Amino acid sequence: MPARALIAVLMAGLFSQPAPKSATFLSDHLLVTWYGNPRSTLMGILGEQSGAARAAALKAQAAAYVPHTSKKVAMAYHLVAVVATCTEGADKMWRRRETAEVIQALLDEARANGFRLILDIQPGRSTIADEVEALIPFLSEPDVDLALDPEFAVGGCEVPGRQIGELEAAEVNGAIARLELLLKERRLPPKVLIVHQFRNDMLPDKVKIRDSDVVDVVLVMDGFGSQTLKKSTYREVMRRPLAFAGIKLFYRQDTNLFTPAQVLGLKPTPALVIYQ
Template identity: 30%
Template sequence: MKNTYLTALALIAASAISLTACSQEDPTLEDHANQQLVEQEDMAENEDNADNGDELSKNEEDEIDNEDPAEESEDDMEEQEEETASIFGNQEDTVYISADRLTVRADSREESESLGSLVKGNEVKVMNEAKIENETWYQVAHHNPTVNEGWISSEFTVSNLNDLHSISSFDNDELNEFFTSPTLFEENTIVAYYGHPNSEVMGIVGRHPVKELIDLLVETADSYDAADDSKGAVPAIYLVYGTVQPGGEIYKMNYDLVMSYIEEAYERGALVYIDHQMGRHHPAYSIREILSFLRYPNVHLALDPEWRTDKPMQEVGHVTGAEINEVQGIMQDYLLSNEIPGTRQYVFHQFVEKMIHTIEDVTTDYEQVLLVHNTSGWGSPEGKKATHDNTAEATNIPYKGFKLWYHFSDQPGVHYDDPLMTPEQVLELEPQPGLVIYQ
């Protein structure tokens, strides 16, 4: 498994496509091959790949603390339920997996056929319930086509997201309203740090502990605040949750690791973007894998078309305008059906024209979803500006983003912007990006 994850990091490094001289040509395979020569850090073994159908016995699943909660009055319980509904939306008939991995079975018996597994944090709808002796089983529905329906033991589920958190709640009403405001993007420059916590090569997120990272992030956001007194500046962490693997498989970040960043960011007044690279999977499937994170008010979602392929490093992937619209619709339906308030962003990246087919078909007619078209790629300021000019031609997508690459290493295959554009230069771009991402 270890070599697989090292390869995944090499693939991420390969996403640095040169924009020098305003080139819009495809990256060469030689350039991709050079990327693989970069020395990579080990990533922790993936504990939560829900596509892995290995059968686990009940004894192999993580033990869940089942201590009786303290007694509460009915009024207190009703008040807490109302607060939870307002923060996380409607959780009726919904449960969340609390074990690191939980087997899904063909019927409500431990010895029945294993259909696959779910991982911690997965959200499922309860369709039916059965009591077998002293144990309760749920028949559940999940978006994963390999385990779309099946039976799980209720012992390893919780019905309230608060039961999965290390902080007490996400109950700062003023902050929640700010994070989900429909004017957040227009009134602020969102400044994000990009990467994976376990990889220095993938971006700045992996080069600092989370508390130190946010300290640096706030300083960078402050520089944008100082450069434009007509707007505020909001810090954000951009996490690559789903990392492409050879053959288009996806390595998924551990749920507890993701939540540690969401929680720390919330307490520090920062947003979090959850990014999925898709690989061989359809955009609709990929976005559904991360939808439940929208229950947290500081979370927005992203997909990266470059890696929507089963031949990473051999070809640049793509999505269509219709697929972008479909993803927006899925997000909006999820927000509405679960009564989750506010507006959320959906970010997608582009550095060459072929990454987005029929971009003219993209619409922005989704009231609770704000679509962000992000200019990606590394290179000189002139090349990056030329690429941004190209993305600006898609006037049907008015909200734009812009990505920058820090210098990290002079090793062959590690790319960076030379020189790095200043906040003032970034804010002079037309249209002005509302999201600025630093890798």
């Protein structure tokens, strides 16, 4: 068993008791998010705009979903807070942790507009457990959620971006358990945990990923391309679904971008839509 998976197993054993049951967020909300990092225009729409213009544009995109769902439409900034890198860095973990100042500034902007903030982890050669722990000061906030990206979870001699990575269920379950403990200790409302996937081997034992009473675990299909390709990949990924479904749309890479009506016509119906 890889070291990072062993750490996750131990972590899940320590933090396996969920907080008291309460209504979950995605049971009555559709969450529309903008993905990226403010330091880069290449990582997604979040870095292509800023300030009031960025907030207004996300509100306009989310409003397009209102006529097509009976759920409340909520919005979030989706920040890649741990960025996989093509160089090893001082600690040889092949990832860069975003500064607290950048995260706090985006959280402040999100709150000013009634948005949530999602912190996305591209772990490189680090562990999910270590990266989640580093983000606990922000995950302790009631409106901050978490995302895990297996594509950039590599080990051994692998380099993020050159090989497609993977996460074992134990690592995901460890993150779920850590959030459950945090919610119990801080008396926080339910949170969302996103897991990205576009190939089956990114989550080799996905069937072992557990559900939670207080953490909405979302499987997001985030491959890009034509509508035909995306529908096919969505069907394949969702053959083994998690508690909630989601999809990522790419403003630049997708051809014939899905409309809100088309998104909500997918089965299972997405509870989360990410725009990159």
